[in-house]
Amino acid sequence: MTVITGKRIFAVITGASRGIGRQIAISLASDVAGDSAFLLLARNVELLESVKKQIQDVNPNVHVAVAKADFAEQESIKGLEELVNSVTNGLTIETRLIFHNAGTIGAVDKPCIEISDPTDWHNYLQSNVVAAVTLNNALYKLFVATSSAPIFVINITSIASVKAIPSFTQYAVGKAAREAYFRNFALEVGSAVRVLSYSPGPVQTDMVEEIGRNSYDAEMRQHFSSPQTVNTPTHRRRLTPEETVSKLIGVIDKNDFENGGRIDFFDA
Amino acid sequence: MTVITGKRIFAVITGASRGIGRQIAISLASDVAGDSAFLLLARNVELLESVKKQIQDVNPNVHVAVAKADFAEQESIKGLEELVNSVTNGLTIETRLIFHNAGTIGAVDKPCIEISDPTDWHNYLQSNVVAAVTLNNALYKLFVATSSAPIFVINITSIASVKAIPSFTQYAVGKAAREAYFRNFALEVGSAVRVLSYSPGPVQTDMVEEIGRNSYDAEMRQHFSSPQTVNTPTHRRRLTPEETVSKLIGVIDKNDFENGGRIDFFDA
Numbered sequence: 231m232t233v234i235t236g237k238r239i240f241a242v243i244t245g246a247s248r249g250i251g252r253q254i255a256i257s258l259a260s261d262v263a264g265d266s267a268f269l270l271l272a273r274n275v276e277l278l279e280s281v282k283k284q285i286q287d288v289n290p291n292v293h294v295a296v297a298k299a300d301f302a303e304q305e306s307i308k309g310l311e312e313l314v315n316s317v318t319n320g321l322t323i324e325t326r327l328i329f330h331n332a333g334t335i336g337a338v339d340k341p342c343i344e345i346s347d348p349t350d351w352h353n354y355l356q357s358n359v360v361a362a363v364t365l366n367n368a369l370y371k372l373f374v375a376t377s378s379a380p381i382f383v384i385n386i387t388s389i390a391s392v393k394a395i396p397s398f399t400q401y402a403v404g405k406a407a408r409e410a411y412f413r414n415f416a417l418e419v420g421s422a423v424r425v426l427s428y429s430p431g432p433v434q435t436d437m438v439e440e441i442g443r444n445s446y447d448a449e450m451r452q453h454f455s456s457p458q459t460v461n462t463p464t465h466r467r468r469l470t471p472e473e474t475v476s477k478l479i480g481v482i483d484k485n486d487f488e489n490g491g492r493i494d495f496f497d498a
Numbered sequence: 499m500t501v502i503t504g505k506r507i508f509a510v511i512t513g514a515s516r517g518i519g520r521q522i523a524i525s526l527a528s529d530v531a532g533d534s535a536f537l538l539l540a541r542n543v544e545l546l547e548s549v550k551k552q553i554q555d556v557n558p559n560v561h562v563a564v565a566k567a568d569f570a571e572q573e574s575i576k577g578l579e580e581l582v583n584s585v586t587n588g589l590t591i592e593t594r595l596i597f598h599n600a601g602t603i604g605a606v607d608k609p610c611i612e613i614s615d616p617t618d619w620h621n622y623l624q625s626n627v628v629a630a631v632t633l634n635n636a637l638y639k640l641f642v643a644t645s646s647a648p649i650f651v652i653n654i655t656s657i658a659s660v661k662a663i664p665s666f667t668q669y670a671v672g673k674a675a676r677e678a679y680f681r682n683f684a685l686e687v688g689s690a691v692r693v694l695s696y697s698p699g700p701v702q703t704d705m706v707e708e709i710g711r712n713s714y715d716a717e718m719r720q721h722f723s724s725p726q727t728v729n730t731p732t733h734r735r736r737l738t739p740e741e742t743v744s745k746l747i748g749v750i751d752k753n754d755f756e757n758g759g760r761i762d763f764f765d766a
Binding site: 307341342343344345346348351352355356359360363364367368370371390391393394395396397398399402403404405406407408409410411413414415416417418419490 | 609636
């Protein structure tokens with residue numbers, strides 16, 4: 231039995247204005263039943279409004295709310311219940327999903343021995359780890375209190391959480407920390423929730439362009455600024471957002487992944 | 499050729515007042531040549547003074563400095579060079595070692611869905627991740643500028659960085675983040691330094707007692723408050739600090755570990 235295709239879902243997606251997050255919203259919309267609901271979060275609300283429009287072009291019967299929110303700030307959490315209710319009110323939701331997709335690449339412009347400012351680390355960890363934890367805990371509690379519909383928590387992770395890559399130090403630290411959180415979350419909440427860390431592979435997004443421009447490492451700049459055509463275990467071909475999100479939705483729909491585990495695009 | 503046994507070493511050890519850190523200091527002292535030097539760091543300087551005395555009982559010719567330092571605070575870094583010089587001055591050091599051992603267990607008294615306060619996360623990450631990064635980068639630069647003697651960076655990690663354990667969420671997040679940092683550090687600095695994340699196994703220390711007293715999980719409380727006699731892959735026997743530190747020193751001395759990799763007591 232599928233959990234997404236043809237179902238009335240409620241999906242919360244962070245970093246939904248661009249790249250993989252935007253693609254998750256649009257791909258989900260084309261798979262789900264009408265009277266599904268989406269809550270799209272990102273810093274740029276204008277871009278979110280355009281994603282909302284694209285969703286409703288694909289599936290006119292879905293309900294979409296967009297909001298700018300920083301969940302490293304406790305104040306944002308207070309408005310969360312209202313936001314969720316505003317978009318799900320009156321709907322009979324069959325599957326609830328949280329996509330923790332928001333993330334920044336970190337200080338790729340300098341080697342790790344030059345990333346020593348505690349304030350810089352604080353800011354990076356707040357927006358890439360603590361914000362996800364805070365939002366996740368608040369939504370989980372809200373979901374558990376609202377209905378017994380299944381809950382899926384999807385953490386968008388990276389190969390960087392398990393493998394060193396030059397100039398990806400902050401990214402690696404953030405992703406490894408987040409993955410550890412969700413692994414423990416899966417264990418502690420048990421069967422009440424299905425948790426997956428999904429590593430999307432090297433997807434052609436703005437982040438890739440940023441690395442191509444700004445990495446301190448000349449080889450990384452070259453690698454990420456040129457199109458990739460090779461496809462070997464060490465040099466993966468660049469993926470489209472559609473490709474990786476399609477595989478992710480397939481993995482969730484099949485729903486036989488190890489709870490709290492990690493799955494990479496190239497292994498799924 | 500050994501890198502510790504019989505050598506004139508300079509070792510910086512964080513969290514050196516108790517448990518594994520204290521044992522590292524004492525075990526090293528008994529293996530190394532006179533005219534070695536130790537810099538012991540911890541919050542409790544009184545306890546450090548007693549470790550200093552124990553070191554000099556074991557090997558009267560070694561030089562020991564102790565200091566209270568919080569390397570999440572930039573001010574502490576400024577005094578670091580002077581502190582290092584004060585204890586190494588005039589010595590011909592053959593091997594330099596940094597043991598990132600300091601760490602706290604985190605909020606074991608509540609499930610992860612109750613650990614949502616950004617300030618609490620900030621404080622945990624500052625003292626368990628950022629402080630290690632900041633100290634490491636400062637010492638690395640200082641070492642590279644001082645001599646060409648080999649540098650070993652040892653990150654004391656945990657099984658929790660790769661495996662979920664109930665009530666260990668903050669610990670897991672901190673250890674996973676730190677391990678990712680040192681994996682990337684090893685890659686970026688390359689052959690200039692040998693980097694190892696060592697998982698010491700379940701060692702009988704104050705931390706074990708704290709879990710036995712304070713874990714929110716009844717099974718964990720029982721497991722950690724009673725002595726362990728079984729030894730299976732899932733229920734490891736409790737180790738003494740001597741046992742695990744002896745194995746760690748052996749691994750460093752042999753010096754054939756994968757740079758930036760992790761080694762567990764039970765696999766070494």
